[in-house]
Amino acid sequence: MATVMASGNADMELAAVELVDPRPDSNVAMIGCGPGVGVVAGARRAPNGMVIGLDPSAVMVERTRTRCRRERVEHLTRVERAAAESLPLPDRSQDAVVSVNNIQLWSDRSIGLDECVRVLAPGGVLVVLLHTWAMPDDVPYAEWVAELRTDLSARDVQVEPPQTQRFRSGPAMVLIGRSAR
Numbered sequence: 001m002a003t004v005m006a007s008g009n010a011d012m013e014l015a016a017v018e019l020v021d022p023r024p025d026s027n028v029a030m031i032g033c034g035p036g037v038g039v040v041a042g043a044r045r046a047p048n049g050m051v052i053g054l055d056p057s058a059v060m061v062e063r064t065r066t067r068c069r070r071e072r073v074e075h076l077t078r079v080e081r082a083a084a085e086s087l088p089l090p091d092r093s094q095d096a097v098v099s100v101n102n103i104q105l106w107s108d109r110s111i112g113l114d115e116c117v118r119v120l121a122p123g124g125v126l127v128v129l130l131h132t133w134a135m136p137d138d139v140p141y142a143e144w145v146a147e148l149r150t151d152l153s154a155r156d157v158q159v160e161p162p163q164t165q166r167f168r169s170g171p172a173m174v175l176i177g178r179s180a181r
């Protein structure tokens with residue numbers, strides 16, 4: 001599965017990092033980083049910063065660590081076993097938080113969003129990508145996205161109108177928000 005994700009979702013992970021557009025000294029948290037394609041890409045864009053890869057799966061954490069070693073960005077990264085609902089990061093410590101293809105898996109989206117906002121620095125950017133086909137079946141796409149925007153606005157995140165973009169593995173929602181706290 002990790003191997004499939006590493007190739008099948010690579011363009012989404014890379015697009016998310018491009019949307020963050022990290023400064024050389026940015027701190028970036030990649031939630032649900034899977035096999036770590038975005039962690040490596042982020043580290044290359046932030047050679048004086050730190051990219052933190054987080055995933056609750058021990059297998060994914062190991063895959064990401066191996067990828068970072070192989071790509072020689074180990075010193076620019078930290079990879080830990082953690083879920084969105086409990087981020088092992090200080091308040092206001094991240095210039096960007098990225099979630100690609102995992103928000104639908106969070107056991108409690110409200111707590112996960114609280115955590116994202118807690119760790120974002122003022123003006124920090126939140127980037128969420130999710131395959132449209134991975135959204136819950138029981139809620140129409142537009143409604144699901146509108147609900148997410150409302151949840152973020154309630155947390156003082158200014159959200160740009162979400163776009164639907166086509167990737168190799170299919171269409172996905174692309175959402176960009178900025179913390180106004």
Ligand SMILES: C[S@@+](CC[C@H](N)C(=O)[O-])C[C@H]1O[C@@H](n2cnc3c(N)ncnc32)[C@H](O)[C@@H]1O
Binds near residue numbers: 006009033057100
């Ligand atoms: C479909 S994969 C996506 C991985 C990668 N971002 C990508 O697009 O290739 C979903 C990932 O989310 C992780 N995940 C599951 N529950 C999570 C949670 N509550 N918080 C953060 N990540 C979670 C899984 O372990 C898995 O690595």
